[in-house]
Amino acid sequence: MSKKIVYEDIQEMVEFVQSKMTIRPTVGIVCGTGLGGINEVINDKEIVKFSDIPNLPQTTVTSHAGQFVLGRLPCGKEVMVQQGRYHFYEGHDQSIIVAPIRMMKLMGVETLILTNAAGGLNQSYSIGDIMVIKDHIYFPGFAGNSPLVGPNDKRFGERFPPIYNLYDRELRKKMLKCAEQLGMDFVRHGIYASVAGPHYETIFDMRFLLKNGCDAVGMSTSGEAICGAHIGLKVVAMSGVSNKFVDSEEVENFVDGDEVTQVVNNGVSYVSKLLERFISEL
Ligand SMILES: O=P(O)(O)O[C@H]1O[C@H](CO)[C@@H](O)[C@H]1O
Numbered sequence: 001m002s003k004k005i006v007y008e009d010i011q012e013m014v015e016f017v018q019s020k021m022t023i024r025p026t027v028g029i030v031c032g033t034g035l036g037g038i039n040e041v042i043n044d045k046e047i048v049k050f051s052d053i054p055n056l057p058q059t060t061v062t063s064h065a066g067q068f069v070l071g072r073l074p075c076g077k078e079v080m081v082q083q084g085r086y087h088f089y090e091g092h093d094q095s096i097i098v099a100p101i102r103m104m105k106l107m108g109v110e111t112l113i114l115t116n117a118a119g120g121l122n123q124s125y126s127i128g129d130i131m132v133i134k135d136h137i138y139f140p141g142f143a144g145n146s147p148l149v150g151p152n153d154k155r156f157g158e159r160f161p162p163i164y165n166l167y168d169r170e171l172r173k174k175m176l177k178c179a180e181q182l183g184m185d186f187v188r189h190g191i192y193a194s195v196a197g198p199h200y201e202t203i204f205d206m207r208f209l210l211k212n213g214c215d216a217v218g219m220s221t222s223g224e225a226i227c228g229a230h231i232g233l234k235v236v237a238m239s240g241v242s243n244k245f246v247d248s249e250e251v252e253n254f255v256d257g258d259e260v261t262q263v264v265n266n267g268v269s270y271v272s273k274l275l276e277r278f279i280s281e282l
Helices: 007-020 036-041 099-106 169-181 203-211 222-230 257-280
Strands: 027-031 043-049 067-072 078-083 111-120 130-138 187-194 216-218 234-244
Touching (some): 007 099, 027 036, 078 099, 099 222, 111 130, 111 222, 111 257, 169 187, 216 234
Parallel strands (some): 027 111, 130 187, 187 216
């Protein structure tokens, strides 16, 4: 388990990044598995590797590059893109997983956009759909693994943050409106089940999640969203549906990690288009 990152560590990390970068972002984007290509729509790029930033370990998941890309979108908005996230199953202290989110806030970010690859549970969803996250069920949080467990540093936020409107209602509305304007009829609005992984789910896991109202399942995002709200960021999130639950005991496997990356890679241009439009309207 890596060491706990405290407020002073975050300050040191931010000072390091700001000493190298001229961009002052107001929008933060976390790229999910296979979604790193989002940075192709960014101009005037400035890149810093996690391994060069004090206190940050390398990411261990293939297709999570492990760097921040700062730059400008064609609309002129300055953004900070986290290419590569830390997952709970990598064995990190929770404070590592959310450190980039806290950095973003201290760097001036106001709106946080989280993306991920997820398995589709809702049987009307198709592989390649995008789901704007309406709400979540955060299983690690139920089991005592919220990133906010431990002493609360008030500089990050209050002890008991209300998260009733975690995935900001107005931002979701805006995102869905942008999708409609772009004619993206494959953009859904649903419930994300956040599990710890790294194993995928059994048939009965999937049936349980589906019965309890979940539309897609993945192994990230919820802790980052909670941490973002705790520190005062407006949060919006979306899943790229990379595989689909097949409810049959005859099927050997309904998901494969390489396929997840490939499918999401193929859909990245749609995610980028949607984000570009959305950010231009913030
Ligand atoms: O949530 P992201 O980082 O997109 O990654 C998703 O893809 C991986 C599984 O293929 C898991 O880490 C799952 O959470």
